[in-house]
Amino acid sequence: MTHYHPSIETLTDYAAGSLPLAHSLCISTHLELCSECQQQVRKLEMLGSEFFEDTKSEDRQLNSLKDSFFAHLETESHSATLAEQAKEEKRQMLDQTNESKALDWDAYKVPKSLRQFIPKGYDDLKWSRISPSFKMATLCNEEGGAQIALTRIKAGSHMPTHTHTGDELTLVLEGAFSDESGVYRQGDFISRDSSHKHQPIVTKDAECICLTVLDAPVEFTGWFTRLLNPILRRHHPHSGL
Template sequence: MSSPRHHLDPATLVSLAAGALSPEMAAVAETHLEGCAHCRARRAEAEHVGGALLLQQQPVPAAGERAERLRDDMLARLRQPLPMASGRARPDPVDTRRDTDALPRPLQPYFGKSWKALRWRWMAPGVHMIRAPRSSGDALVLLKIAPGKSMPVHSHGGSELTQILKGAYDDELGHFGPGDMADLDSDIEHQPVTSPGVPCICVAALDGPLQFRGWLARKLQPMVGL
């Protein structure tokens, strides 16, 4: 698999490093990290910077102000190029070799270990889904969408993390293939169109409902539950 071209947002990496993501969001983020050396290095940087900033920070009157300042400083550091000093160790590589039937390890507690054992639920022509039981208020779903399928135009009622596992799609943000991460918020409106060839399979975590533009999609939304 080629290196991902679309990555986790620095703010998401900071939240992941701080343990502030929901279990569902963290599972999708960790799935991306399994195959993305760039984001693994960025998370290691976030953890290192966060620890250093906590040690350097002087007392301030308000705890909220202190936390916001730490977050802003960390984001500013993460947006800078990674230092390449020879004396600094790189993050340990993650061994991504696995049985081709095995799901990514962060997803196994939610969907099981085997691709072959998945039981897809029909949602619409060319669209199948598996919904994981919720352990927080966020939704976690596996989606399988047939090749050449155009999804309804939609925005997001909150944040969404979508990791491409197989196949690909194109939208207003570019081409997303295996290993790519779509880190989206309520400002993004898009219409994914799956690529020819094989179904696009992705895992998505959402902390708010999708916002569909078309009346038919809005009418069917309660059946889909997203």
């Protein structure tokens, strides 16, 4: 079950079409993996439709409608979560049965929203090896802006400790990892900014593939891994290199 989601403010901006394209792609991919946020966005879109149908409504009426809507979301979220938990438990039982038979890591299912960048599968991408256990594949660079990339880390390994020089969105596509704040599994959405410093560690049962959107390059902080920072900057459009 997905435990980490975009904020309601981010989903509202997505439904309104006001997010940057790179961020919208990350949200779209999360929605494919999270039925709870799908429901939230549908309700937000309905709210937007009601607003545009009544162009003469006052700002105070809109604020009242939003307050009422968000209060309604909170009352529904518990029952929706329970239903989703039941579905997820059943799916996990099936997954565990399949995994006990065989693990075919070449058969990952690429989300529909990413297939324009990954038409054949993850293995056919051009991966750059950053360290013995950590690879990265750039999907798209916005000129002077955000980078959309995949990271791929071996089972039981970790990404070097790093900070963020800008905002970072991470979506777990396959596998799982943990850091000082929690454990993140398929579908989980994590937002980081320059105040965060962490060291993601992949679980031992499988490699981890994540979609990342970086407004600026990360900075490794270790004595040795700092030598890799120029490589990361070279891959990022924000650096201008």
